[in-house]
Structure formats: structure tokens, C-alpha cells
Amino acid sequence: MSAITDPPKGGFQLSQLIYDTRYRSMTIQIVALVLFLVGVGWLLNNAAQNLAALGKPLGFGFLGEAAGYDINQKLIEYNNQMSHGRAALVGVMNTLLVAVLGCALATVLGVTIGVLRLSNNWIVARIMTFYIEALRNVPVLLWIVLLMAIFIESFPQPKDFRGDDAVATLKIFESVAFTNRGFYIPKPDMFAGSMFVVFVFLASIVGMFFFRSWSRKRQEATGEILPNFWISLGILIIPALLVYFVLGRPIGLEYPELKGFNFKGGIYMRNSLIALTLALALYTAAFIAENVRAGIMAISKGQSEAAFALGLRPSRTMNLVILPQALRVIIPPLISQYLNLTKNSSLAIAVGYMDVTGTLGGITLNQTGREMECLLILMAIYLAISLTISTVMNWYNESVKLRER
Amino acid sequence: MKNSTFVGTLAAATFAAGFAAAGTLDDVKAKGFVQCGVSTGLVGFAAADANGNWDGFDVSVCRAVAAAVLGDAQAVKFTPTTGKTRFTALASGEVDVLARNTTWTFSRDVDLKFTFVGVNYYDGQGFMVPKELGVASAKDLDGATVCIQTGTTTELNLADFFRTNNISYEPVPIETNAEAQQQYLAGACDVYTTDASGLAATRATFESPDAHTLLPEIISKEPLGPLVRHGDDQWADIVRWTMNALIAAEELGVTSANIKESAMEAGNNPEINRLLGTEGNLGEQLGLSADWAKNAIAAGGNYGEIFSRNIGESTPIGLARGLNAQWTDGGLIYTPPFR
Numbered sequence: 072m073s074a075i076t077d078p079p080k081g082g083f084q085l086s087q088l089i090y091d092t093r094y095r096s097m098t099i100q101i102v103a104l105v106l107f108l109v110g111v112g113w114l115l116n117n118a119a120q121n122l123a124a125l126g127k128p129l130g131f132g133f134l135g136e137a138a139g140y141d142i143n144q145k146l147i148e149y150n151n152q153m154s155h156g157r158a159a160l161v162g163v164m165n166t167l168l169v170a171v172l173g174c175a176l177a178t179v180l181g182v183t184i185g186v187l188r189l190s191n192n193w194i195v196a197r198i199m200t201f202y203i204e205a206l207r208n209v210p211v212l213l214w215i216v217l218l219m220a221i222f223i224e225s226f227p228q229p230k231d232f233r234g235d236d237a238v239a240t241l242k243i244f245e246s247v248a249f250t251n252r253g254f255y256i257p258k259p260d261m262f263a264g265s266m267f268v269v270f271v272f273l274a275s276i277v278g279m280f281f282f283r284s285w286s287r288k289r290q291e292a293t294g295e296i297l298p299n300f301w302i303s304l305g306i307l308i309i310p311a312l313l314v315y316f317v318l319g320r321p322i323g324l325e326y327p328e329l330k331g332f333n334f335k336g337g338i339y340m341r342n343s344l345i346a347l348t349l350a351l352a353l354y355t356a357a358f359i360a361e362n363v364r365a366g367i368m369a370i371s372k373g374q375s376e377a378a379f380a381l382g383l384r385p386s387r388t389m390n391l392v393i394l395p396q397a398l399r400v401i402i403p404p405l406i407s408q409y410l411n412l413t414k415n416s417s418l419a420i421a422v423g424y425m426d427v428t429g430t431l432g433g434i435t436l437n438q439t440g441r442e443m444e445c446l447l448i449l450m451a452i453y454l455a456i457s458l459t460i461s462t463v464m465n466w467y468n469e470s471v472k473l474r475e476r
Numbered sequence: 477m478k479n480s481t482f483v484g485t486l487a488a489a490t491f492a493a494g495f496a497a498a499g500t501l502d503d504v505k506a507k508g509f510v511q512c513g514v515s516t517g518l519v520g521f522a523a524a525d526a527n528g529n530w531d532g533f534d535v536s537v538c539r540a541v542a543a544a545v546l547g548d549a550q551a552v553k554f555t556p557t558t559g560k561t562r563f564t565a566l567a568s569g570e571v572d573v574l575a576r577n578t579t580w581t582f583s584r585d586v587d588l589k590f591t592f593v594g595v596n597y598y599d600g601q602g603f604m605v606p607k608e609l610g611v612a613s614a615k616d617l618d619g620a621t622v623c624i625q626t627g628t629t630t631e632l633n634l635a636d637f638f639r640t641n642n643i644s645y646e647p648v649p650i651e652t653n654a655e656a657q658q659q660y661l662a663g664a665c666d667v668y669t670t671d672a673s674g675l676a677a678t679r680a681t682f683e684s685p686d687a688h689t690l691l692p693e694i695i696s697k698e699p700l701g702p703l704v705r706h707g708d709d710q711w712a713d714i715v716r717w718t719m720n721a722l723i724a725a726e727e728l729g730v731t732s733a734n735i736k737e738s739a740m741e742a743g744n745n746p747e748i749n750r751l752l753g754t755e756g757n758l759g760e761q762l763g764l765s766a767d768w769a770k771n772a773i774a775a776g777g778n779y780g781e782i783f784s785r786n787i788g789e790s791t792p793i794g795l796a797r798g799l800n801a802q803w804t805d806g807g808l809i810y811t812p813p814f815r
């Protein structure tokens with residue numbers, strides 16, 4: 072009796088799909104894909120059926136109808152006779168404003184705090200550690216609400232500025248009003264000829280870049296370093312200042328003034344905008360600080376020792392040797408912090424800031440009852456914003472990446 | 477072949493998970509309680525006390541419905557909703573009935589697909605300002621900062637009012653009454669505007685209510701009432717006639733004090749008899765027990781009792797009956813006959 076059997080020849084058997092390692096992984100993947108598609112199909116079908124049963128078939132016509140509500144902060148022309156679509160756009164602009172301001176502020180704060188946390192000064196390092204732990208371990212919504220409450224309760228009301236015995240006054244050369252409804256700062260007032268000043272200023276910026284690249288070439292050729300900072304600053308402001316005075320000061324300032332219930336004139340930064348931006352930036356800065364610290368610590372000590380050995384001062388070592396290398400470690404997590412900040416800005420309604428979640432996902436949704444449509448558009452908008460941020464940041468990341476030669 | 481079985485199963489599963497609007501009554505009976513959407517807290521209309529017991533004018537509607545359907549006024553689960561979340565909560569079936577200072581409007585009825593079962597409070601939008609501001613009329617509010625609750629009719633009326641009067645304002649959108657109150661008292665807005673009843677209720681909770689005044693203008697009609705989803709007429713009928721029973725009870729002189737007696741045996745007023753189930757079969761027609769209306773009325777008294785206990789002139793809120801008096805007293809509260 073022979074113990075050896077011939078391997079099965081020819082004839083593909085169905086069981087091979089599971090027992091034959093050549094096919095198994097393919098089978099599993101196909102089954103998973105089918106199940107996934109069925110799941111998605113079921114959800115879509117269920118949603119469509121429920122909407123039909125409610126008598127609310129999917130439709131986007133409501134975007135063209137008059138919105139009927141007012142929005143306080145609008146970066147583009149809007150009134151309540153305009154469409155829901157327009158209101159959504161106003162909201163998108165407000166979202167972008169918070170995102171841009173918040174990301175910029177968070178980056179500056181985060182880098183500073185991250186570097187300071189590595190400081191040799193024990194107290195400074197401890198304070199920064201405390202800041203990071205306090206900020207990032209409390210939900211950002213609480214920070215937003217807390218900042219707003221502090222704002223509302225601690226700054227004076229506009230009416231406190233009124234009368235001869237006013238309890239509150241304008242600050243900083245009587246030009247800025249800090250009220251619990253927000254800050255009013257002076258606004259540039261353009262007269263005839265102001266365009267020249269602006270033009271000269273823009274030209275100076277271009278000039279400054281030319282100077283910078285010329286100076287770098289010079290440094291490479293001769294090894295001499297110019298006081299770049301001061302020269303740039305001079306190029307930037309002196310010509311514009313000269314033109315400004317020669318033309319007889321064509322740019323003035325419009326100061327805020329108490330008229331009726333509120334201040335008029337100047338630029339009005341609403342309390343909701345400030346509280347939201349500040350809270351998001353402070354919170355996100357704590358995470359960015361940790362990324363920066365990780366990035367710096369990832370650079371081996373040998374690098375700075377080598378730089379010192381070459382005679383570079385500590386500040387130059389940081390700027391020329393450490394940070395450029397650390398950026399490669401810092402940027403990828405920084406992208407996700409920017410995305411987080413942008414998405415967290417949808418908590419805006421907690422302080423009455425009219426971002427796109429407040430307009431399209433809030434009032435429009437509520438007044439028209441188009442939950443499904445509004446949320447789908449809202450998701451698409453956030454997706455688009457997030458993808459744009461990642462694309463731009465990935466492109467930047469690409470440009471600082473180690474060039475392998 | 478295999479494929480079609482599969483699709484068939486899928487379709488069946490979809491149906492099973494499908495819409496559950498029809499049969500709210502059966503759902504409620506099976507659950508053993510009524511799920512009721514109320515406000516997040518407006519003293520006199522719907523507010524929870526320290527023990528989590530809800531009470532108020534709107535809450536009483538929910539309790540009456542629970543008493544009528546389940547015989548137990550306590551068999552209610554309350555879901556606090558904001559102006560923004562309330563309609564989604566009702567449409568999605570999270571609540572069976574919404575009683576939250578909600579104005580009956582054309583678009584909510586027709587476009588949002590809700591059924592308003594009636595009006596339990598005829599109201600209008602007003603303005604509240606601190607007295608020291610010295611404002612006498614809403615038309616003097618040019619440039620003022622105005623606190624409003626978002627997702628309300630208030631928001632739309634306000635936009636219309638300022639546009640037609642050609643004056644400007646700065647809206648401060650807020651989610652709940654409590655936050656609006658905080659901002660208003662801190663002076664972050666000059667004016668608070670919402671339904672006049674809501675203003676009165678809010679002012680009653682202030683430390684010094686006398687320092688604030690309601691402006692004379694009422695800029696809109698706000699008929700407030702309970703609502704249910706479209707598509708389940710039986711449930712709409714139950715809520716509608718429960719509310720009507722409370723109104724009829726006041727008109728007919730049936731109170732929480734005398735209801736036990738009156739419901740004992742048929743008296744000589746046939747309408748009271750039909751209402752309380754000692755004659756005819758109204759309860760059966762609704763799919764409820766014969767003593768449904770008796771239970772509803774016993775839960776918190778008739779319409780007038782509920783009004784005066786929660787928001788009437790003897791309470792800090794101090795609202796007069798006004799438009800909300802019975803039609804026999806020159807008001808608008810009127811129920812169709814029980815027959």
C-alpha cells in the first residue's frame with residue numbers, strides 16, 4: 072500500500088479559492104470589497120427611501136432661494152435677500168478667515184514655545200511644559216467658551232465709554248476701543264495719491280527680495296555678511312515713507328467713534344472672531360510646540376557640535392543647521408495640525424461666529440429642513456479645504472526635503 | 477439566481493430598517509413612554525428642577541398626552557432641543573411630539589413636513605432692553621446689537637423688520653436662551669428679541685426684572701403649538717384631541733378638583749359625558765381607552781389651570797390671558813366640539 076498519492080492534476084476546484092494560498096488573499100479581498108459595496112449601497116438606498124417616505128426627495132434647488140436671515144460678519148457683499156448659496160459662501164469665507172489667522176498664530180506660538188521648552192533655563196522650560204500640558208489636555212470647546220466668557224465679562228460695554236464721567240476710555244493714543252463686543256482699531260483712510268505710496272511700497276518688497284538674493288551671492292563669493300535685516304528694513308520703509316511725506320500724507324487713519332449704540336468707523340474685530348481664533352491658536356500651538364520639539368531633538372547632537380566647531384554662533388547654528396533639518400520632521404505632523412484647526416473651527420457657533428457650519432449647516436439647514444443636502448455640501452466643503460491645505464503643505468514639504476544626490 | 481436572492485434579501489433588510497412613521501401609537505405603547513422634545517430650559521414653559529423633573533406650560537402638553545395614551549402622566553422622556561436641533565429630532569423619530577415654543581408657519585407645515593396639531597399659545601415677537609438705555613420704540617434701535625436665537629422665526633422676522641424700516645443692526649446669533657441671557661445681561665448686546673412670552677419668562681429670572689422693559693412693538697404673529705411628523709394621522713389626532721380636551725375642559729368647567737366626581741357617572745351635560753367617556757366611544761375611535769381625556773385632564777388640570785399655574789398672573793412670569801382667553805371670554809382659545 073503506497074503512502075504517496077499523486078498531486079491532483081488539472082481540474083480547478085472551488086475549494087481551492089479558500090485552501091490554496093495562491094488564490095486565498097485574492098478571494099478574501101474580493102469578498103471584502105463586495106461586502107463593503109453592499110454596505111454602502113444599503114446605506115444609500117436606506118437614506119433615499121427614508122427621504123422619499125418623509126416626502127423630502129433629494130434636491131438642491133433651495134440653494135437659489137432667498138436666505139432671509141442676516142449675517143454679522145461678511146467678507147463679501149451679502150444681505151438677507153440673497154440666496155442660501157450666497158450665505159453659505161459668506162460662511163466659507165468666515166471659516167477660511169479663522170483658519171488662516173488661527174494657523175498663522177498657532178505656528179508662531181507653537182514654534183516659539185517648542186524652542187523655549189528645550190531652553191536651558193529651568194523655569195522657562197517648566198512654564199512651557201505646563202502650558203502644553205494644560206492646553207492640550209482640555210477639550211478645545213471649553214477653551215473657546217471660556218475665552219468668550221472672559222471676553223464678555225471683563226471688557227467694558229460700549230456705553231461705559233459714554234459721557235463726561237465715562238468709566239472706560241480708548242487705549243493706545245486714543246485709537247483703539249477694547250469693548251466686550253470686540254475690538255475697534257483705526258482703519259487706513261485713502262486719499263488722492265495714496266495709490267503711489269502703496270505702489271512704492273509694493274515695489275520696495277520686490278526690491279527687498281532682489282537685495283536678498285544679491286547679498287547671498289555676494290556672501291558666497293566673498294564670505295562677507297551684510298547686516299541683512301537692517302538693510303531690508305530700510306529698503307522696505309524708507310522709499311514709501313519719503314513718497315508719503317512728499318505727496319503731503321495722502322493716507323490718514325479713521326478712528327473708531329462712539330455713535331449711538333456702538334462704535335462706528337475703524338475696523339471692527341468681533342468678540343466671537345477673536346475668542347475663536349485665539350482659543351484655536353492657543354490650543355493648536357500646544358501640539359505644534361511638541362512637534363517642533365520632536366523635530367529638533369531628532370537632529371543628532373553631532374550636528375550642533377560640528378557647527379560650533381566651525382565657529383558658528385548658537386543662533387546661526389539653530390537657523391542654518393538645526394531648523395532646516397528639523398523642518399523635515401516637523402512639517403508632516405504640522406499639516407495635520409493645520410487640518411485639525413480648520414476642522415475644529417466648526418465649533419464656531421458656540422460663540423455665535425457665523426462660519427459655514429453656522430450658515431449652511433445651521434440656519435439654512437434649519438429653515439429649509441434639507442438636512443441631507445446641507446450636510447453633504449458641508450462635508451464636501453471641508454474636504455475641499457482640507458485637501459487644498461494638504462496639497463499646499465505637501466508641496467512645501469517636498470521643497471524642504473533632503474535632496475539625495 | 478444566487479444573485480437575485482441576494483438582492484431580494486438586501487431589499488427586505490432595507491424595508492425592515494425603513495421608515496417608522498406609521499404606528500407611532502404602537503411604538504409608544506411598546507416603549508411604555510412618550511418621547512417629547514422640549515426647550516433646553518425656559519422657566520414657565522419647560523424647565524427641569526434640581527431633581528431632573530420637568531415642569532412648565534409646554535411640558536404639560538407632553539404629560540397630558542402620556543396620561544391619555546398610557547394612563548401615566550410621568551411616562552414621558554424629555555429631550556431638550558435647541559431652536560436648531562428640534563426639527564431634525566422630530567423628523568428623525570428621536571421624539572414623538574415636539575412641544576417647544578414652536579411657531580406654526582407655512583414652510584414648517586408644508587415644506588418641512590410637520591403637522592401642527594393646534595395652537596396652545598398665541599404670541600408675537602417682542603424686544604427687551606435695559607431701561608437705562610432710554611429706548612422707547614423698536615424703531616429707535618438703529619445700529620443696535622441684537623441677541624437672537626438661531627434657527628428660529630425670530631431671526632427671519634428681525635431681518636424683515638429692520639429692512640422694511642430701513643435701519644441697521646448687528647445680529648448676535650446664539651444657540652440657547654441661557655446663553656442669550658448671559659450675553660444680554662453682560663451688555664454684549666443692547667437688545668434681546670424673541671417671543672414676548674419667552675421674554676417675560678426670561679425677565680422673571682433676572683435679579684432685578686424691573687431694570688428691563690419690553691418695547692411696545694410686537695412685530696410678528698407667533699402661534700405656538702405642539703407638532704408631530706407628517707404621515708401618521710392617528711398619532712396627530714391623538715395629540716390634537718388631547719390638547720383640545722384640556723381646552724374643552726376649561727370651557728365646560730371640568731377641573732382637576734371636580735374631575736373624579738364628574739367622571740364617575742354620566743351627568744346631565746352630554747358633551748362632558750362624551751369627553752370623559754361616560755357616554756359614547758370617542759376614546760375607542762382614537763385607539764385609546766374610554767377614560768383617555770379624564771386622565772389627560774387629571775394630569776395637570778384643564779388649559780386654564782395649566783396656564784395660571786405655570787405662566788399666569790400669579791406667577792413671577794405674570795402673563796395675562798389676553799389672546800389666550802377662551803373664546804367665550806373674548807380670546808382665541810377655541811376647540812371644535814367633542815361629538
Ligand SMILES: N[C@@H](CCC(=O)N[C@@H](CS)C(=O)NCC(=O)O)C(=O)O
Pocket residue numbers: 514515516517518557558559576577578579625627628629630651652653654670671673674675698700
Ligand atoms: N417661536 C419661535 C422661537 C422659539 C424660541 O427659540 N423660543 C425661545 C425663547 S421664547 C426658547 O424657547 N428658548 C429656550 C431654549 O433656549 O431652549 C420659533 O418657533 O422659531
